[in-house]
Each structure stands twice: as C-alpha cells, then as structure tokens.
Amino acid sequence: MTIEEIRAQLARPATVFQTGGVRPTHHLMESWIGYVGWSFPEEQQPSGYQPLATFFLQDLPYVPTALKSFQLLTIFVHDHVYDHLNEDDLRPYFDIRAYTTLEGLVKREWQHDQLRAFPLMPKLITNDYPLWDGGGMPAQLEEKILTLEQEGTLDYFDDIVEELYPLHKIGGYPTFCQSGIDFGEGSPFVLQIASDAKAQLNIVDNGNFYFFYHETTRSWHVYCDFY
Secondary structure (H helix, E strand, O other): HHHHHHHHOEEEEEEEEEEEOOOOOOOOEEEEEEEEEOOOOOOOOOOEEEEEEEOOOOOOOOOOOOOOOOOOEEEEOOOHHHHOOOOOOHHHHHHEEEEEEOOOOEEEEEEEEOOOOOOEEEEEEEEEEOOOOOOOOOHHHHHHHHHHHHHOOOHHHHOOOOOOOOEEEEEEEOOOOOOOOOOOOOOOOOEEEEOOOOOOOOOOOOOOOEEEEEEOOEEEEEEEEEE
C-alpha cells in the first residue's frame, strides 16, 4: 500500500472555523463562540449554564451524516464542568439543543460571562487525519502503518498527516491532546470546540471539548482533554 493510498483512505472532510475577522450581523445562519442568539420562544437560558457556541449547519461546506437532520445546534456549558473532568462522559454538564427547523426562532442576547463573543467563519478542509489512540483510525490501516514504520519506509506524521486542526470543527477527526476515547461505532465524533485565545476560552490547558452523537438513540456524549 502506497502513501497516497493510505492518505486517500484516511482523509476526511470537515468544516473548520475562524474566530472573528468580520463584522457581526446577528442574523440567522451566523455561527458564534461564546454566544447563543436564537431559541424557540418557550426556551430560556438554562440555570447554572453559560452559552458556549452556536452552529448553523444548513449552509456549511461540510456536515457529517449524523448531523444532517439538524439545521442549528446551540450549546450551553455548566458553570462547574471543570469540577468533573475525571468523568469520561461530560454530557450531564452540557445543554445541547438541536433544531430541525429554523421556523419560529426568536432572537436572544445570551452571552458567556467570561468569554469574548465572536462570529465564526466556516472553511472547508478535505485533509483531516486521525491521531493515534482513539483517534478514529481503522484497525486494519493502523496495523499496516505500524508495519511500514517498523520497516522504516514510512513516518506517519511526516509522510501522511499534512496538518492538524485543533480548531472549532464540525466533522473530520477529534484532535485529541492525550490518548483519546471512543464511544462506539454508533456514536461518531461530530464536533469539536477548541481553546480559543481570541475568545479568551482556555479549556484547562489548551484543551478541547469533543462531541459525539448517536442518531438512533438521539443521545450525545461529550469528552474533554488537555495538555
């Protein structure tokens, strides 16, 4: 198997986001970090939670299959989430609202108390690659790569991985800081919220939140790691 064949099998598309750099509009279809600006009239900001992010999915250049039925995700994080980082699944400390329609939404002004809120600008990438240890690499390919590395004919991070994307991201692979986690075949990774200096978001020590979604059970899992 050649390097090009390995790349072709591993590479995944994703939408990555640039923080700020544009004048905010607060219109529909504008994604945000540190801010939630839309909800249904009967919904309120959950008590004890801070608005973390807004992702409009409809016009993004790439959305994973598991999220195709949704047009909007809004994410709130519990004030005490960092007291529970010894738990593998932080789902109880996130309020994740997934909207299948934008009809009937009303404007809100919910901003995180400690973060600087910025709109997020999407960009398509097609060359996201997995890390080792729970990064989503198929076992058969992992064995092949290890064999080639032992033979001295390939170095995974020099010859395969073109770039890593520790950014706010939808799709692709989780950019784990440590060994990572896998919630099973039915719960693929779908979304990453990363530490963001511009928004003054530091997840412990330049860490990330990773979101996994099970379509059949409509259940979420959330994981966090850091350096």
